[in-house]
Amino acid sequence: MDKVGVWLIGARGSVATAATAGAAAIKAGVASSQGCVTESPGFPGQLVPFAGLISGGHDISEISLRKRAEQLSRAGVIPPDLPGLIASELDAADAEIRPGHVPGHGGQDTAAARLIADITGFRARHRLDRVVVVNVSSTEQPAAPRPEFDRLADLEERLATGDDVLPPSSLYAYAAFQAGCGYVEFTPSTGPILPALAELAALREVPYAGRDGKTGxxxxxxxxxxxxxxxxxxxxxxxxxxxxxxxxxxxxxxxxxxxxxxxxxxxxxxxxxxxxxxxxxxxxxxxxxxxxxxxxxxxxxxxxxxxxxxxxxxxxxxDSALAAPLVLDLARLVARAHEKGRHGVLPELGYFFKNPLGTHEHALAAQYARLRAFAEELS
Amino acid sequence: MDKVGVWLIGARGSVATAATAGAAAIKAGVASSQGCVTESPGFPGQLVPFAGLISGGHDISEISLRKRAEQLSRAGVIPPDLPGLIASELDAADAEIRPGHVPGHGGQDTAAARLIADITGFRARHRLDRVVVVNVSSTEQPAAPRPEFDRLADLEERLATGDDVLPPSSLYAYAAFQAGCGYVEFTPSTGPILPALAELAALREVPYAGRDGKTGxxxxxxxxxxxxxxxxxxxxxxxxxxxxxxxxxxxxxxxxxxxxxxxxxxxxxxxxxxxxxxxxxxxxxxxxxxxxxxxxxxxxxxxxxxxxxxxxxxxxxxDSALAAPLVLDLARLVARAHEKGRHGVLPELGYFFKNPLGTHEHALAAQYARLRAFAEELS
Amino acid sequence: MDKVGVWLIGARGSVATAATAGAAAIKAGVASSQGCVTESPGFPGQLVPFAGLISGGHDISEISLRKRAEQLSRAGVIPPDLPGLIASELDAADAEIRPGHVPGHGGQDTAAARLIADITGFRARHRLDRVVVVNVSSTEQPAAPRPEFDRLADLEERLATGDDVLPPSSLYAYAAFQAGCGYVEFTPSTGPILPALAELAALREVPYAGRDGKTGxxxxxxxxxxxxxxxxxxxxxxxxxxxxxxxxxxxxxxxxxxxxxxxxxxxxxxxxxxxxxxxxxxxxxxxxxxxxxxxxxxxxxxxxxxxxxxxxxxxxxxDSALAAPLVLDLARLVARAHEKGRHGVLPELGYFFKNPLGTHEHALAAQYARLRAFAEELS
Amino acid sequence: MDKVGVWLIGARGSVATAATAGAAAIKAGVASSQGCVTESPGFPGQLVPFAGLISGGHDISEISLRKRAEQLSRAGVIPPDLPGLIASELDAADAEIRPGHVPGHGGQDTAAARLIADITGFRARHRLDRVVVVNVSSTEQPAAPRPEFDRLADLEERLATGDDVLPPSSLYAYAAFQAGCGYVEFTPSTGPILPALAELAALREVPYAGRDGKTGxxxxxxxxxxxxxxxxxxxxxxxxxxxxxxxxxxxxxxxxxxxxxxxxxxxxxxxxxxxxxxxxxxxxxxxxxxxxxxxxxxxxxxxxxxxxxxxxxxxxxxDSALAAPLVLDLARLVARAHEKGRHGVLPELGYFFKNPLGTHEHALAAQYARLRAFAEELS
Known part of the structure; x- marks a missing residue:
């Protein structure tokens, strides 16, 4: 596995900026990978090297990544001299950020098509083996249940009418799955947990994990x-x-x-x-x-x-400094699981989440043991 | 395994009193075994029931257990009405407390003989299958090394001169081993860690564990x-x-x-x-x-x-309420290990100690997993 | 000033029970006055001695003070042996507790008349120089404004119709003022803060203070x-x-x-x-x-x-142990102020309250200085 | 009072650097005087304006103030852009720092003469009305008593022998007093508390205050x-x-x-x-x-x-950010007291110290009230 794309929903937010800047800094050799679980001494498995990670994403904000990095630097989240050292990497990542979908601006069917095209375009442009979509955008309110959430056929029928059906995070998960990408729900939002989307993930043979990064x-x-x-x-x-x-x-x-x-x-x-x-x-x-x-x-x-x-x-x-390395860990693990043929929910990644999908295990040491075993399997 | 003796060094101290009162209360059905690891739901293994535990011990204090229990009750360590409910059990345990050895009052050889006789007398009187000696007396200062600590033969030769050679906790461990009993060093004192005493434990085929109960x-x-x-x-x-x-x-x-x-x-x-x-x-x-x-x-x-x-x-x-149930856990586990033929240090009990003997594992969840596996083996 | 009545609204609550039990214990010489500001060394002024304090009050609970004292004792609020030592004093105070007014059971005019009679009967029975009514009952919700709160004449006209007009705490303040008693609002409830009640306090020449005891x-x-x-x-x-x-x-x-x-x-x-x-x-x-x-x-x-x-x-x-001595302090200070001819709100007592009436001073040391100066004046 | 010198012992330490940089920033209008007690709204008195403060001092370190300011800036003690904005002011203050006395390098009589000359030279060069010497150097160990500490004549006789008699902080206090300057002991060191130095302060009619700034x-x-x-x-x-x-x-x-x-x-x-x-x-x-x-x-x-x-x-x-504004407060207050003819210890400044000289008052609000009254008097 040579090159993996990390497609961030909320790509100009604090977590995404810290993750993108951090990955660039590690690649450039100006920062250690401290805080990355998958890079800690003795952690098993062979994941894509940092040098093989390429960032892009969606965001409704237009503030440049370079500016956001400077803001984070003033706030003490990233070192003062870092934005300068990785300016060109930040600009390159910035060039791969596409406008996020603004609810109400056009139907979700059109939006989904565009989001899918953004992601597949990114994958093609960089000849990436895999892309993992990670949602690090703002937390949504809980979604009210709807009948069309239960079956993929019903969902697609409804989407085809141009209606706004899905919560934004689920629209991104839909687009990710349709684009053949793994997905990580790092927020508490609905994301991929609808039965119709589980059906889609099975159909496209893509893995996913979530929800709500456990950082504090x-x-x-x-x-x-x-x-x-x-x-x-x-x-x-x-x-x-x-x-x-x-x-x-x-x-x-x-x-x-x-x-x-x-x-x-x-x-x-x-x-x-x-x-x-x-x-x-x-x-x-x-x-x-x-x-x-x-x-x-x-x-x-x-x-x-x-x-x-x-x-x-x-x-x-x-929070951003705690979340950012986990985003990189998750992208690398999900990409590798995808490569190894795993699809559907990945309960082995429960260690990273407050509300782990596919498992009821909440004890940290037990979650960590399961993660390690999973990493072993993936090698 | 029907009946096990718990012989407490410092039998009138707060920890020993809480352990003795608590075991009596559980036996009498007036308290739950909350705080006892070996009694928690799903914990594996068949240990001696509380009804089979008999208490005794050494102490230099002469304040009765009943009085000590009342003191602890006023201090909120045990419930206000408990001393009254188990008064006869406390008196029975009190009758099995013998004077502790006061350093300087007679040579350690004489002292050891008397301590051994106290323990074996207790075992015989109550027809006990096993006795486990648990040191819960005051913390000693670290012992300076001496050449006779290294080999049992040298140690016994020196003891035979009537000299005071051993730190008090080690004298009790010596007596315990000579009496054919398992030993738990619940304090940070020297206790059984001298090579000469390890030799003796091997000779007598008795198990031991320690040091320094991990309670807070x-x-x-x-x-x-x-x-x-x-x-x-x-x-x-x-x-x-x-x-x-x-x-x-x-x-x-x-x-x-x-x-x-x-x-x-x-x-x-x-x-x-x-x-x-x-x-x-x-x-x-x-x-x-x-x-x-x-x-x-x-x-x-x-x-x-x-x-x-x-x-x-x-x-x-x-502290006493945190330590007391662990004393009971340890006595039951060591008795069972002894019965199963284990002797020497028991690293599997590291979960209970700040400074676990026989292992360098300090991570709590790993220690707990090892303890459970050990408890499985013992069944 | 020889004898002062402390009439507690919520007389069987934790604060009132602790205050009554504490005053009895101090009188009986079995407890110190620790926690009473007015008894601290060097505090100026000559207030009624504890021996001159007589307790009574209203409550809708019927659990006896002795039982309540035993409950508080088990909860560690008062010493274990205290309820036994002052049993007869608790019974005497219990005999002076009258049923509180239950909203909806009869009109407020009838209720007020009965509450007033309870208080004046207590004063007469014990030949008390003064009675201070202290509200230590449960916190009410904020009262919605009503036009009749603004003038005493309007308020009384409305009460005469038998309607429920006043929040419970204000009904008690009304009764206290009509009975010629000082009043302390120790809760955050409305109590005496209505303009109509200020008018009544001026008319009856009685002092009052509040609101919400500052205890933690x-x-x-x-x-x-x-x-x-x-x-x-x-x-x-x-x-x-x-x-x-x-x-x-x-x-x-x-x-x-x-x-x-x-x-x-x-x-x-x-x-x-x-x-x-x-x-x-x-x-x-x-x-x-x-x-x-x-x-x-x-x-x-x-x-x-x-x-x-x-x-x-x-x-x-x-909370009860922090509030109880302040209740006694306030009763003694208000009684003395009443004797000295002070009436209306007493801003000098702001030291005791979260939301001091008659002043905007919230700085503790400034409040304390003003309290001391007030206590000097009262001597 | 137009111009006051602030002569800092330990002029390149964190506290001194923060005080010097802060005063320069306030003068330059790029920072507020937040944290300065004497500049808070409603604080009485007319003290020398910040524009009239000139810094200098002694230090054994040779790292430039500009470099020290950059270090503090990286550590978050002063804002990131401040060192650049006040670079010339830092250089000017740097030019007024003279080598501190290194114990053992020459007798204390020679040292004192040199220190005095440094201070009086500074005063003359800048035509300062007053200079206040403030010790913000490293804490010394407690000084053992010596007979010559009791009388000025004995102290000077002993100094004349070239012996090292005084603890370093006391040598600086001696030099300050001889130079006709007020002195502030901001550390817990001995400084001016020797009777012989009190005698000297009286003789030279200079005021002093201390010890150990109360900052946390x-x-x-x-x-x-x-x-x-x-x-x-x-x-x-x-x-x-x-x-x-x-x-x-x-x-x-x-x-x-x-x-x-x-x-x-x-x-x-x-x-x-x-x-x-x-x-x-x-x-x-x-x-x-x-x-x-x-x-x-x-x-x-x-x-x-x-x-x-x-x-x-x-x-x-x-700590430095808490101490620095108090150093400026103290320099301004002592200068004004000096101008007003006050000499000897200033107990009114106890508010600023853990171990206030000349008073046993430790209650903060009482200390603050005394400080305000003092500031009123000085106007």
Missing amino acids: ETLIKSALAPMFADRALRVRSWSGLNLLGGGDGATLADPAARSSKELSKDQVVAGVLGEPVEGQTHIDYVQDLGEWKTAWDHVTFEGFLGVPMTLQFTWQGC | ETLIKSALAPMFADRALRVRSWSGLNLLGGGDGATLADPAARSSKELSKDQVVAGVLGEPVEGQTHIDYVQDLGEWKTAWDHVTFEGFLGVPMTLQFTWQGC | ETLIKSALAPMFADRALRVRSWSGLNLLGGGDGATLADPAARSSKELSKDQVVAGVLGEPVEGQTHIDYVQDLGEWKTAWDHVTFEGFLGVPMTLQFTWQGC | ETLIKSALAPMFADRALRVRSWSGLNLLGGGDGATLADPAARSSKELSKDQVVAGVLGEPVEGQTHIDYVQDLGEWKTAWDHVTFEGFLGVPMTLQFTWQGC
Whole structure:
């Protein structure tokens, strides 16, 4: 596998910019691959080298990647001198960004055709072995169910009328599958989870994975909840407050979008412990935090003879910097799985997600063991 | 396996009292086995039932177990009405506590003979299949090396002179092994780690495990450090402050004893990450905390492109309530291993310890997986 | 001033029970007055001694004070042996608790007459110099404005029709004023703040104070916000999550009641800093916390040359134990002010409240200085 | 008062560089005076304008201020574009930095003469009305007492022998006083506190203030401890861990220097509460924190009826950015006090210090009130 395309939905967002800039920096030898799971010492498998990754994507924003990289640099997400060092790579990636579909501007059938052509054009132009489409755009609100989501034939019939049927993320997943590409749903949006799209992925023999990259508070939850379970310490409540700045924070200031995120976040603890646990997880937009995020969690639990105890943690992270290397990991893993003939959902990639598709395993170490085994298989 | 003796060194301390009271409460059906790893749903293996556990031990204190249980009850470590409900069981256990050896009062050869007789008498009196000796007494300072620690013959020759040769914990381990009993070093003290004692354990075909029960801050460290490692997030510093009240806190106010504890605690992070990490772990005695302990840890780490981030946690736990069920778990597991013919060090029990003997594995989930596999084998 | 009555609305609630039990314990010499501001060393003024305080009140609950004290004792709010030591005092106070008014059961005019008679009967029976009515019942939702709230004549005309006009807390304030008693609004409820009631307080020459006892997170805010202001450090955001168990937590699980509380809490920071500050304060009911409360606050601020920094704090307190001594302080201060001829709102008591009536001062040290000066004046 | 010199001991350190760069930025109109107490809205008094401040100083380092400013800029202490905008001002200040005295290189009598000449030369060159010497160099270890510290005559007699008598900070204070300048001891070092130097300050009629700028954890302590005292909540323990990077952290890695700092820090709580309080304050050097500092404090306290509660806080600050504006505040205030004829110690400036000279007041609000009254007087 020599060359793989990474087609980013939301290609000018913070996560995509950090991923594109980071891949360029690693290629150029001016940054290490720290933060990339698939590059950590001893990680099994032979994936496409960074030198073989080519970026492109869709976005409705027109701010250039170079400018976005400078913004991220001022915000401390990428090193101050990096945008200058990789300016030509950023411009090259920029030239491969096509306008995103704006809902309401033309029917979804026309839009899908155009999106598919954008992706296949990119693949042809760069003679890529595979392209993986990764959605890193803004979180959508949960989609209301519709009858045509259940069967591909019904969905296509409805699309053919020119109606707006699919949530935007699902339209991109549809286009990706039709273009013969793997797909990663890195946001909590609907994306590929509709039965009609699963049918399409099977038909086109393409793999997909998701949803909602596990980058901060939920990562810690999935490391700590198994500790309580295995130690037979009963968790009595788990409460949390997430303070987010940045673009994602602003999107999540909308209660509808936030509900998608909160649903994702709340599955881990109950999933690991096997019972519902008291407590809520709040998400607040705090503009002053910029690209940073702070989460505080408070856990009450009972030990021997019912003694009450508590654990608190505070996580202060840069979401884009946490997400970007995982986007590269996922693109490389999905491309390789595609090459190896895997199609449909990839539950082995649950390690990367808050709401892993195809599996109910939320315990971090178990997810990691499964990921490693998968990487072994792929070699 | 019908009946197993749990012989506690420091039998009137907080941990031993909580373990004895808890086992009695579970037997009596007035408490659940919550906090006991070996009793959690789905845990494999058939261990001695709680009804088959009989307690005894050594202590230099003469305060009755019933009084100690009332003290713990006032401190919130055991439920207020429990001491009354199990008064007769506490008195029975109290009747099986013999005076501990006071260093300097008679030679260690005489002392060892008496300690052995105490243990074998207990075993005979109750017709016990096995006895497991568990050290839960105060932390000693690290022992200076001596030439006679290396070979059993030299050690016994020197003991025969009546000299005080062994640190107290090692004297108890010696007595345990000579009495044909398994031994658990639940403190950071020297205990069974001398080569001469390993030789003796092999000779007597008895198993042992240790050291230093992992009950709080270090437990969290061993859950979180693998998360950083697997995610390729580089830990840059890990600092901590432990505030301890209670008996253990007072002991650890002595810098020499504290150094034993700090050495135990500091191995986990470097052990998991495979490199030394900047930062210290402090232990302060804060009398006002009573039986409780608060630990704050501060971790700095680097993500993709070197972005600096932090994680903090605060653990507020009751040490005795965290340790007591593990004492029961260990006694049951070691008894079973002994029955199955295992002798020497049991690295499979590393899950329970800050400084696991016979293994360098510090990652919690890996330790747990090994423990489960061991429990399977023992069935 | 020999004898003062403390008439508690919500007399069987946690705060009232702790206040009544505490006053009895101090009288009986089995507890110190720790936590009472007016008893701290060097605090000026001569207030009624604890021996002169007599308790009574209204409540719709019928659980006896002795039983409530035992519940609080099990929850760790009052010492285990205290209920037994003051059983007869609790029974005496219990005998002075009359049924609270249940909205909808009879008109408010009849209710008011009965409430007034309850209070004046109590005063006469015990030959009390003064009675102070203190509302420590559950938080109400904010009251919608009504035209008859503006003038006493209109209010009384409307009440005469038998209609339910006033929010419950305001009905109690009305009864207190008509009975010639001072009133303290210790909750965020409407209570005495209606212009018609201010008119009545002037007419009856009675003093009052409120609202919403400042016992935890807001107390800290009012200590820290002035620090930022005086140091010219610009606060950029202030976010918080309050986790509450207990009766108050359950009440506040109702969004309408919670909104009263959140409005109270959010005034302090903007009030001290003189500008609105980004960030929200959440209140969650976490049943598992029982009588305890945990609040986490996260503050971002800017220093010299715009450098961003942060402060976080976690407060773990027992709300009833924090509120109870302030109830006693307020009853004693209001009684004394009444005796000295003060009537209308008492802004000098703003130190005790989240939302102080009659003043915009929220800085804690300034409030305390004003309280001390007031206490001097009253001597 | 038109022109005031700020003569910084440690003129190339982080604090001095930030102060010099900041003053230049404010003068140039490219930064606000945020963080300067004396410039906050409504602060009384007429101090020398920023345009009238001229910087110089002593340092043993030879790295240029421009380079140091760039380092601070990369570390996020000053804005990225600032060093470029004020390059000429930095160069001008750099030209006024003279070599610091290196202990052991020549006798202290010769050294003092040279230091005095440096300062008076600076004053003359710029026709300054006043010069204030501010020590912001590395913390020294506590000085052992010597008989010649008690009387000026004995001190000068001893100095005349060429011996090294004074700790470095005291040598600078000696030189400042002899040069007729006010002095600020911003570090925990000995500085001006020797009786012989008090005598000299009286003789030369110069004012001084100190010690140890209160910029972080201790600032919060002095805001919170009065809250506990006034609320009659008994503090039972106060423990803390300070993690410091940067130059100060490295200095404080030396236990002797650290002991000076810990002594300063530990006075506030006991000072405010009027009784010793259990608990220690640790200082750790954590290189990875760079110019940043994180402090965690844990407080246990008792409320009504002895209920135990806790408060924790975590402070994440940039020490230089917190200290620099206070250095400018102090220089301006001391210059004005000098002009107004004040000499000797200035207890009114205790607000700025962990260990305020001439006063035992540690409560922050009381210190601030005294500062404001002082500023009024000076107008």
